[in-house]
Amino acid sequence: MIKAVTKLVCSLSVLSAFSTCAFAVMAFADEQPNIVLIFADDLGYGDLSCNGATKLQTPNIDRLAKEGRRFTDAHSASAVCTPSRYALLTGEYPHRKNLYAPVFLKTGLVIDPDQQTIASVSKDAGYETAIIGKWHLGFGDKTPDWNGELKPGPLELGFDYYFGVPVVNSHPPFVYVENHRVVGQVPEDPFVYGKKAKTQEIPEKMKLDNIGGADAAHAFYDDYQVGSTLTQKAVQWIKERGENKFFLCLSTTNIHHPFTPAPRFQGTSECGLYGDFVHELDWIVGEVVKTLEEQGVADNTLIIFTSDNGGMLNHTGQKTWSMGHALNGPYLGFKFDAWEGGHRVPFIVRWPGKVEAGSTSDELICNVDMIASFAALTGQTLQDGQGQDSVNILPALTGRSVERDHLLxxxxxxxxxxxxxxxxxxxxxxxxxxxxxxxxxxxxxxxxxxxxxxxxxxxxxxxxxxxxxxxxxxxxxxxxxxxxxxxxxxxxxxxxxxxxxxxxxxxxxxxxxxxxxx
Missing domain, CATH: 3.30.1120 (Arylsulfatase, C-terminal domain)
Structure with missing residues (x-):
């Protein structure tokens, strides 16, 4: 598998590989754009109006498709949140890690800090890096210390900055974490396992294995403001970069249950809170694009928009279906399934002047491909054994074929x-x-x-x-x-x-x- 530009140049003896590789070198070798990866949560293939939705509208995401390329055969390596994120960051199938289910309160970091990630590859190329939003990959060597340093974590995997929800918005501890510590946590008010947290009572918000205490930390967390809070942090971080190259992974909690859009989005769709939550996600995307434009860097920024898995037919999803909205479009099944609806996801790429506006592609691609693509884009080489399942999909951005035999x-x-x-x-x-x-x-x-x-x-x-x-x-x-x-x-x-x-x-x-x- 060809992993990076340096390897591409060395493969002149293979004619078919050279054709694709030489094109990638010519198109991207001198370009190192800013990278913004927006990784939505539980967003199904059918949840976008550019993919056929009629009960909700996503004008800002649709704009990315109109100004870039929409992929119709893109997949997550897993139909489950944690293993999907593992694949995204490492370029390795989660099956190799025996990782099939989500992790929660008491799980250590599931990625080895010695592994290369999309963040470490970008950082080695001189990029400033951040992940804002849902993490859900564990903290600590064996178990998180919610009353101390949450280390190792994102910062040990190549990110310079982290702010977000440590697990998932449906499950405790219902706090924000910034870098290595819970926001608002104080020693005199520690977290206690098994104690109920003082947070809002919301349908589909789980209380299992709760961790309470730390009232100040919980007070910062308002379910209906999570999307706005993460957006503000992302916008602020972009503005602070100035002329420096940057890679931002914005990992939204939209549209994972519980469905808690800010009040201004409630009632705006024709399919209940589910559609309203998608509308908030679309607003988030619009705010990021607007900030890039205001900073004068939009034309030199590669935006990738995708989802961690397909839409879920939970209680709200069932109501939404009854209202006439097909979460995963024409595809069979839902989140967690091996059927297409579980892992075929929206995937849109925008890079003005490099990616043809209004184009579509039926190339078979996957979120596991990000690390090989980032390496090629930034002129890095993946070490032996790293990103072993990742394929460089940069040629597909400009209409070429991806050299993939199969996908697990x-x-x-x-x-x-x-x-x-x-x-x-x-x-x-x-x-x-x-x-x-x-x-x-x-x-x-x-x-x-x-x-x-x-x-x-x-x-x-x-x-x-x-x-x-x-x-x-x-x-x-x-x-x-x-x-x-x-x-x-x-x-x-x-x-x-x-x-x-x-x-x-x-x-x-x-x-x-x-x-x-x-």
Whole structure:
């Protein structure tokens, strides 16, 4: 796999590789733009008006598409939040880390500080770096010290600055963290496990394994102002950069439950709080773009907008569906699933003068590709064993092909690990591999029952259940059947055999090479 410009130049003996690589060198070698990566939370493919939504409108995000390139076959390496973020930062499939589920209050940092990340690659190239928003990758060597230094954390992975929500907006501790410490935490009022936090009572806001005390820290946190607070921090950080090159990852809590848009956004969509929360997200994007323009750096800034996974059919999602809004557009399934709706995500790139305005691409790309692309863009070289699953997608930004053989995709359940190769999608088990509650209104509603609820069709499912004679796994032709209506497992045994062999070739790593010290 070609990882960086230096390696591209050295690959002249391979004609096909040289064609693509030489183009990347000519187009990007002398360009080191600012980079703004906006990583939305639980935003489905169908949640944007530029992707077909009619019950809500996203003019600011649509503008990025009108002035840049919209990718229609982009994916998250995982249909779950924490492993998706792991893939984004490291360029490594979360399966290699045995990472399938989200982490919460008592989990240490899941990324080895010796790993290269999109932040460390950018920093090594002279960029000032920050991540603002949701973290959800753990803190500390073994467990976070909420009353002390939350270290190692983002700053040990190449970010110069961090401000945001340490876990997720639906789960305690319901505080902000800045760099290594909780904002507002004081020694005389420590956090206490098992004690209820003094925060707002909001539907779909979980109280499990709570951590209370620290009233001053909790007082800073207002669910309905999180989006505004993170936006203010992002805008301020951009303004402070002056003429220095910068990389900002804005990791929003929109639109993860609980759905708590600021009052000015409530009632603005035709699909309830879900749509209102998307409207707030669109405003956030608009504020960032406006700031870049005011600072005079918009034309030399590469903006990437995407999501960590597909939309979730939780209680609010079910209401939203009943109002006529299809969270994941035409695609089967939801967050946590191996079906397309779980991991096919919006992906829009804007870079004036470099990316054709109003263009679209059906190239197969993934969030795991960011580190190889950042390395190529900034003239860096990834160390051996680093970013091993990442592919440089810079050529796709300007209409060229990406050299990808296949893609490994992880749902919530390890049993449903999946392979995408060309037009084929192979899922290693029956059903979606995500949530499976059969009760409408339940937070964990999903699987075959959810497919029947939404009126979608699948040849393995009848009356909300897997048919008794359904194949043990699934194979779909996404070119002819992107909605995954027909399982072709029994029709193409040779393809199934190839896909199963590919899956078996991926084994979680038992050790990792250390990053070379500079």
């Amino acid at each position: 995709l992880s749902p919530f359940r390890k049993s449903h690990l999946s392979i995408r190769k060309g037009k084929w999608m192979f899922i290693g088990g029956q059903g979606g591999g995500g949530f499976t509650s059969k009760e409408v209104g339940n937070h964990g509603f999903g699987g075959p029952a959810a497919i029947t609820f939404t009126g979608r069709e699948n040849s393995d499912i009848e009356n909300g259940k897997i048919k008794k004679d359904a194949p043990p796994a699934q194979l779909y032709d996404l070119k002819d059947d992107p909605a995954q209506t027909t399982n072709l497992y029994n029709s193409y045994p040779e393809v199934v055999q190839e896909m199963e062999a590919l899956l078996k070739s991926y084994k979680p790593a038992t050790s990792k090479k250390k990053k070379e010290k500079k």
